[in-house]
Amino acid sequence: GKLYVGYNVGVKWFFALLIGIGTGLAAVFINISVENFAGWKFSLTFNIIQKSYVAGFLIYILINLALVFSSVYIITQFAPAAAGSGIPEIKGYLNGIDIPGILLFRTLIGKIFGSIGSVGGGLALGKEGPLVHIGACIASLLGQGGSTKYHLSSRWLQGFKSERDRRDLVTCGCAAGVAAAFRAPVGGVLFALEEVTSWWRSQLMWRVFFTSAIVAVVVRAAMGWCKSGNCGHFGSGGFIIWDISDGQEDYSFExxxxxxxxxxxxxxxxxxxxxxTIYITRWRRNYLHKKGNRVKFYCSKDxxxxxxxxxxxxxxxxxxxxxxxxxxxxxxxxxxxxxxxxxxxxxxxxxxxxxxxxxxxxxxxxxxxxxxxxxxxxxxxxxxxxxxxxxxxxxxxxxxxxxxxxxxxxxxxxxxxxxxxxxxxxxxxxxxxxxxxxxxxxxxxxxxxxLQNVLTLFPSQAVGDAFNEGLYEEQARLRGIPLLESRPKYEMRKMTAREACGNQKVLSLPRVVKVADVVSILRSNKHNGFPVIDHTRNGETLVIGLMLRSHLLVLLQSKIDFQHSPLPCDPRGRSQAIRHNFSEFAKPVSSKGISINDIHLSSDDLEMYIDLAPFLNPSPYIVPEDMSLTKVYNIFRQLGLRHIFVVPRASRVIGVITRKDLLIEEEIEDSAITELQSTSV
Amino acid sequence: GKLYVGYNVGVKWFFALLIGIGTGLAAVFINISVENFAGWKFSLTFNIIQKSYVAGFLIYILINLALVFSSVYIITQFAPAAAGSGIPEIKGYLNGIDIPGILLFRTLIGKIFGSIGSVGGGLALGKEGPLVHIGACIASLLGQGGSTKYHLSSRWLQGFKSERDRRDLVTCGCAAGVAAAFRAPVGGVLFALEEVTSWWRSQLMWRVFFTSAIVAVVVRAAMGWCKSGNCGHFGSGGFIIWDISDGQEDYSFExxxxxxxxxxxxxxxxxxxxxxTIYITRWRRNYLHKKGNRVKFYCSKDxxxxxxxxxxxxxxxxxxxxxxxxxxxxxxxxxxxxxxxxxxxxxxxxxxxxxxxxxxxxxxxxxxxxxxxxxxxxxxxxxxxxxxxxxxxxxxxxxxxxxxxxxxxxxxxxxxxxxxxxxxxxxxxxxxxxxxxxxxxxxxxxxxxxLQNVLTLFPSQAVGDAFNEGLYEEQARLRGIPLLESRPKYEMRKMTAREACGNQKVLSLPRVVKVADVVSILRSNKHNGFPVIDHTRNGETLVIGLMLRSHLLVLLQSKIDFQHSPLPCDPRGRSQAIRHNFSEFAKPVSSKGISINDIHLSSDDLEMYIDLAPFLNPSPYIVPEDMSLTKVYNIFRQLGLRHIFVVPRASRVIGVITRKDLLIEEEIEDSAITELQSTSV
Structure with a gap:
């Protein structure tokens, strides 16, 4: 009860602290490296230019090319997900889309060293977006207890298995990234709030705030340490602070x-x-065949x-x-x-x-x-x-x-x-x-x-999108990340939930299901969730919950829940779950998860049954079939859902919950406390 | 379609502009008045004190008492809802609770002049909270097109009938209030975001931001005008800006x-x-019998x-x-x-x-x-x-x-x-x-x-609340405003939606209902919403929607929808609504609405029927009976609901809506546009 909550809260704050420290140190490392590279580059070129102008120029180009190509090498060979700013991907993740690879340990490493290369090489880009991605990676890796692939995981850190907790951590990481990039802690909190998260809970604000403050302290401490000359000859900061406090004090109406x-x-x-940028990206995609994109390395430094x-x-x-x-x-x-x-x-x-x-x-x-x-x-x-x-x-x-x-x-x-x-x-x-x-x-x-008439020369679909959407939304769109915008489309007002489902066939599972059926259903489609239907004694059907594809895959892989009889094994149905460690069901954020094709089942296995009751989500979100799609959209986005069941109109109302019903709890609790107190006196 | 949306957006921004200007001017007026009162007070006292010390002291006390009592008089006699800071009430309003009187025109006037009196009279309080309330009042009055009671309403302004639009306006008003009180435009936006609103849509951010910026410009213009001596001898500003930019630049770790x-x-x-403050408020409430509270006027100025x-x-x-x-x-x-x-x-x-x-x-x-x-x-x-x-x-x-x-x-x-x-x-x-x-x-x-042991001398229930909650939440609690906290109670995890309804009797209405039945149902309870049940041809019942008490009252009052037959008059059911101006159903925010006791019906009327189908909300939010109460709480709060129907488990699933279903829309639209373009070339 209370103790568990307290422990949980403590771990969350501790993680926020770690994220702040980690992101701060990463930012300091990148800055010092870039500064030092720039410094070496400058002093080398300067020395050579004294003797030969052409040689100096060549050396300068060569160094830059080396830096940039090392960055390109890291990205293309080692961590492809680390290309670009990373903000659209993080936005997508927090919007509820699982993009494989964006939060891997190798992405983190690739991002750090790639940024050093590209910024140090003098390209027309900054290190701020990448720092946001770095913060998010650190947060996500902490949240899953380290990187399993590189055996850096630690058991006692694996506290966060729920999607929501992980998203909270990633939100903290984003804020930390901005705070570190600009030394702007409040800006970081607001960035996370405004630009990145799709939904926001006010409890989270404190933790994000705390993370940002920690970053500010870490960066300041590191810069103080650098001032005493420990960071190499040229590493004396490099954080962007353009202090113009001596500037214009006031403005006149003219x-x-x-x-x-x-x-x-x-x-x-x-x-x-x-x-x-849309045209360029499309052009690259169409004519450069998704490879290399090395067009630009000839222009930036001559x-x-x-x-x-x-x-x-x-x-x-x-x-x-x-x-x-x-x-x-x-x-x-x-x-x-x-x-x-x-x-x-x-x-x-x-x-x-x-x-x-x-x-x-x-x-x-x-x-x-x-x-x-x-x-x-x-x-x-x-x-x-x-x-x-x-x-x-x-x-x-x-x-x-x-x-x-x-x-x-x-x-x-x-x-x-x-x-x-x-x-x-x-x-x-x-x-x-x-x-x-x-x-x-x-x-x-x-x-x-x-515009549409003028620009029909160009691919037409993109016109106007760019005028209506921010850079990140657009990048996300170009990369095929299906972000839900904050505002539902106007057309949705006239549609109902049923129309949105169209004439899709609903694949539902019975409570006790044959393994062969599960396999064929999982093979036949790519749905991520399936309704589970049971029969009552009087022959009616009843939706008893939602089963996730990923959980089905875990069950198929472990095989320990297979049973011979097609009957529900245990009426209470809860004891079985103990056979599984809860963490088995939690897919690591950064991996791609298991696929149905990775699972090998014998023909005996295929004849067995699984009782899904202990593993399903017994109360998925539902909407009535004729609810307006705008409403459905808002529910979906505000609650960050992945599935909503559209069900027929109910036959009766069991009760109406109003504000008072949700507050009565509190009074009960209060009066309970009062009673306790009065007995203890 | 598009034109209507454009008009709507334009009106919203225009209102944001008006709110900014209005709140800015109100703040300037209050500041100038307080400054001038303080100035007159000082010069008068100073003149008299030259002759007699005692007389000066008395005059000083008298002026302050006069100012404070005028404020008390305004509040107690004219605008009782204007007492206190007003922030808890606004918070409650935005949290979904209708508190009568807080957004009236008279409250606005009472707040402005009351603030001048109390701050000018030198009490230990500020004008910032009241300014937030003032901003909210201005916004709400604009939103309902002026004050109907004082015949200041204007038809063309009555664009905002939906609750959500009004809440958005009030949110803008809050931000404007803070921006005006502290000359802190960004602070205003964040205050509205963090402290006041219970849910937040990112579309709103721009408008809130715009309002704050307008306030900043208005206040600055007014102060520029005041500097040229137009605001009375002493009215040279009075806005709190404590510029300490010359202060400490850096800090050391010690x-x-x-x-x-x-x-x-x-x-x-x-x-x-x-x-x-909790103890004081309780003590006042218990021993001063809710009257006067004039305890404090003896201490503040001697x-x-x-x-x-x-x-x-x-x-x-x-x-x-x-x-x-x-x-x-x-x-x-x-x-x-x-x-x-x-x-x-x-x-x-x-x-x-x-x-x-x-x-x-x-x-x-x-x-x-x-x-x-x-x-x-x-x-x-x-x-x-x-x-x-x-x-x-x-x-x-x-x-x-x-x-x-x-x-x-x-x-x-x-x-x-x-x-x-x-x-x-x-x-x-x-x-x-x-x-x-x-x-x-x-x-x-x-x-x-x-603490609980030590403080059992005091009323016990409040202990700990104060440690856990902010000032505004507490004030709201003391005033009986049932705010939903952002975090559901821990106990809710183990409860289901059905348990929250308890054994409450659900009062549902048939589709065509006898007027006498409506009256007796409305008299017998205080529910604000009723499920409406219809029968299908094969005798099953079907929940067809939610009927609000306020809408029922409007129907009873207007009587034009009464019919003699107990049969649904029109199978399509939509043509009837035309008889009503839509705005009839929109209760003005600032009035208390009609009560069932205000409606007089003849015995003939009571024998008639009403077909509710055209007036009900056909797709209320529903949750299955065994959903965890925590989930219900989150839905309730995040979507800002007033009613959720608890329904039995569904018998089948018509469809599953996923992210892709909500995005397909967009592609359809895009391809439609593309087609249009290709034909227009």
Whole structure:
């Protein structure tokens, strides 16, 4: 009772602590490695360039190519699931979809080293998305007690067998990833809340919060340790913090116009970015035959032109720091910024979706802050007398582009504020985000016809999707992850639950079922759950529960529940389950599970029977056949279900549960306590 | 179709805009009024005190008494629902409980003027909670198209008849209230998310966010206008912003110990505060016979002692500003702080729950920052060499006390950061909040027995509740608002849905029902919903839907659907509903609705029949009888239901809906669009 609950709560918090520490350390490791690689690269190139310009340039290209290809090698050969940002996959997992391989130990390792390679190699991508995936992997591995494949599992950690507990852990991991990537603990909590989870329970908030706080402490401690020179010559941080707290303090109302312009540009460029990445991804998929995708490795590092070098040659972090910088009016010329914008935008589009761990956050900030600064230059020229900082406009540009492409709201705001350390700009960031959102909506609703006509040159189906959906949803769609959107489709209002099932044949199992039948049913379809039907004494049928495919497979594999007689062996039916360790039924998150083809049964076995009663879920969720599909959708999504049974209208109502029935419990309990107290006095 | 959806979305956003503007203006009005009252009070007292000390003192007391009593008069005579902070009631409303009167126009007016009186009169309470209530009132009134009672309604605004739309609006209103009270737009969104709503849809986030941003802009514009001297002599702002961005930049690890101490003190004092307010409220209720509660008006303004005056005589905002102030080591002596702490704590406990609009936020900050500063003094004395600011400790103290009493996490963090404008302290605030939370949990779980033995002197039932629940939950409990907690009770795991219904008699209605039967059923019980049962041709019964009491009352009142024959009049059954304007069935949120006793029916009427088919909800939510009560609880709370039917196990399964069935829709739609496009080319 109480003790078990207490133990359970304790384990959960302990895991949250471990996730925080693990993710924090992973982030520190990646940052230090990237910093050190960048440092070595720079010093080597610098030494050689003294002697020969061409040799230096070649060495620079070679190092970068080596880094990038090592990353590609790791991903393609070792951990294919670690490609991309990983956020769409995690989103899918938390939305209720089991994507094989995304939470494996090897994915974790691949992600860490792949990120180091690709970011260290100077590609137009960031390490933030991958860190979210890393946090989720750590959480999931902890939740299943380590990696079984690599014999790193530990028995006493295997506390979490329920899907919900695991999802909670993964949610904590996501928050930890964001908190570590941006050093933005509150932003992490909000990101997990807004962008990743499909449903949310307020109990979880505390734990997510705790994890984020732990990450903040770990990262800070590690950076303090690095400051004393223990992290190699160049590893002095590398976390993105662009402190612009000395920047613009206030804004005047005339400035709202250029800021609105930034919002509009952000909305358009962001939506266009999403659209272009769709085309690119489809093109790759269609013409490159799903292989390699090594198109982009020729473009990213052969520029060493003019004064653009301050942007191009720095690490992305430093480039952004320059773009955001206050008190530096006319540091950049409009031409340089425009050139950079066009080139980097193209690069970012092309780099997107390649076979390396790739975050879209930092590239987004780069693009956004470039055009923001451009608008800032014009604003400063136009309103000469005002105290305007170009850096402020760069920040707003970054916010608008991220808003336009990722569509996060509150978490984006908080992250932007946390990384720039300037709270005064918060209302402006909010406004710019809103304008970019409204702009997208307007374009989507008014110009959709025009766009569709213009863009019929391109594959048509994708038009508009990109305008309506965020980057992550789209990536998920492209990867075939069936995310349930938060809003049911309008068409569902007129449909009933029965219509949604269509004329599908329901495959149900009897309570005591022949093994041969089970095998043939499992072979004949890919359903994951089957209703179990029993007969009452007066011959009526009765739905007694839901049997999962995975549990059937476990039963078939273990064979210990096979029986000779076709009769229910035990009327109470519960004692049998003891033969099984409960954990047998819990599929490890990171493995693909067993398949029916892996199970070998003798012909004797096939003639035996199984009584399913002890193993089924006796109270699956049900909806009446004529419930509106919108309602069904909401139940499904809000409760995170995998199956709902559609049943005929009931013949009678046994009772009506109202709020009071759910509260009466409490009073009973209270009065029980009161009684106990009064007797103990 | 699309056009209607577009119109609907447009109206929603327009309402969000109006809520933002309205709440912002209300906040500005209250602030300017309070500031001006405080100014007049001060200048008058100052003038008189030049001549006679006693007269000045008396005048000061009289003005305060006049202000406070005017507030009490407004509340008791005009708008009783406006007493207290209003947050528990709003929480209850959004949790699904209809509390009469809380969202009336008169409550709004009472809240605004009551707040001005009580805060202007110098009571130990704040205007933040009331502002949340004000925002919610504005939202609700807008949602029902104005106040019908005061003939301020407008037809074209009556777009929102569904409960959900209204709740969404009220959620926006809450966020607007917090955003206006603290000038913390992001904090407002999070507060609405974390503390107020029971369920949350991500579509809502954007609108809440928009509302908050509008509030920020309105408040800023108003303050800009005030700076040019248009708001009376003293009305130069009054919004709580305690800018401590010049404060401590960094922390050293030695400081974590005193900060942990602050967290512990905060947890204990906060929980104790909750506990004490419970006793006070019960005592008042038992001994003061629910009237007046004017106990406290003798204590709040007769101190004009020593150097404490800098805290006591200032407005609370200025006092806090002093307590938080950096670079002012040893401004306060430990004795003064201790005296103030004890007195203000007592005052705050006593003032709590009286008949004036009362916010607990600012008093909480006052108490917390006092002991925080106390700890800060000791820390500064102990670690002499470090760069430590007492103001930082005051801030952490405030966070810890609020965490201990209100239990908000993320929103509290963000609000504290937004009002103090110092992001660097965020991890520390998080840590302190967590420690205070853990401290409460430990005390609750380990010492609960001891506490129960010691505290049996007091009414026993409340012990522990206070340790486990936040201030608002508790207030709600004390006011008899049956909030469903986010976590089902442990005992529910072993119960089934059928057991929760107990042996209650289900009162069901036939499809065509005699008016006399309806009247007697409605008189005999207080149920709000009734199952409707019909017979099929082969004599079986069939549950065809849920009929709400309120809809039955509308039918009885209008009488136009009465018919003479006991037969269903129309097999399709839908044409009848046209006789009714849909809005007739939508009960205004702010009124108490009609009662069965208000309806007068002749004996002829009683002999007639009603066909309920067109008016019932044809697909109510159902659960099978043996579903675990925990599951039922989650369905109930997550979907925000009011009724669930418990039905027998189904005899067969018509279909199984899985994720794929809910996604197929989309593909159908997509292919339809594709077809359209290909034909239009």
């Amino acid at each position: 400035e709202l116009l250029p800021m609105a312009v930034i919002g509009i540009i952000g909305g358009l460029l962001g939506a266009l970015f999403n659209q272009l 520029k060493e032109y003019n004064d653009l070098a301050t942007i191009f040659f720095n690490t992305q972090d430093d480039a952004i720091r320059n773009l955001f910088s206050a008190k530096t009016i006319h540091e950049f010329s409009a031409q340089s910024l425009l050139t950079f914008l066009v080139m980097f935008y193209t690069l970012a589009v092309v780099t997107f979706g390649t076979a390396v761990p790739a975050g879209q956050f930092v590239p987004g900030i780069m693009i956004g802050s470039t055009y923001g600064r451009l608008v800032g230059i014009f604003t400063v020229n136009h309103y000469k007398k005002l105290n305007i900082e170009e850096g402020t406009y760069a920040l707003l540009g970054a916010a608008s582009f991220l808003g336009g492409s990722m569509r996060m709201t509150v978490s984006l705001c908080v992250i932007m504020v946390e990384i720039t350390n300037n709270l005064k700009l918060l209302p402006l960031i909010m406004l710019v985000l809103l304008i970019s959102k409204v702009c997208i909506l307007l374009v989507y609703s008014i110009w959709i016809d025009v | 400081e974590l110990l005193p900060m942990a101490v602050i967290g512990i003190i905060g947890g204990l004092l906060g929980a104790l505060f909750n506990q004490l 101190k004009e002692y020593n150097d404490l005056a800098t805290i006591f005589f200032n407005t609370q905002d200025d006092a806090i500003r002093n307590l938080f102030s950096a670079k002012t080591i040893h401004e306060f002596s430990a004795q003064s702080l201790l005296t103030f702490l004890v007195m203000f704590y007592t005052l705050a406990v006593v003032t709590f729950g009286t008949a004036v609009p009362a916010g607990q936020f600012v008093p909480g900050i006052m108490i917390g920052s006092t002991y925080g500063r106390l700890v800060g003094i000791f820390t500064v004395n102990h670690y002499k060499k470090l760069n430590i600011e007492e103001g930082t400790y005051a801030l952490l103290g405030a966070a810890s006390f609020l965490g201990g009493s209100m239990r908000m996490t993320v929103s509290l963090c963000v609000i504290m950061v937004e009002i103090t404008n110092n992001l660097k302290l965020l991890p520390l605030i998080m840590l302190v909040l967590l420690i205070s939370k853990v401290c409460i949990l430990l005390v609750y779980s380990i010492w609960i027995d001891v």
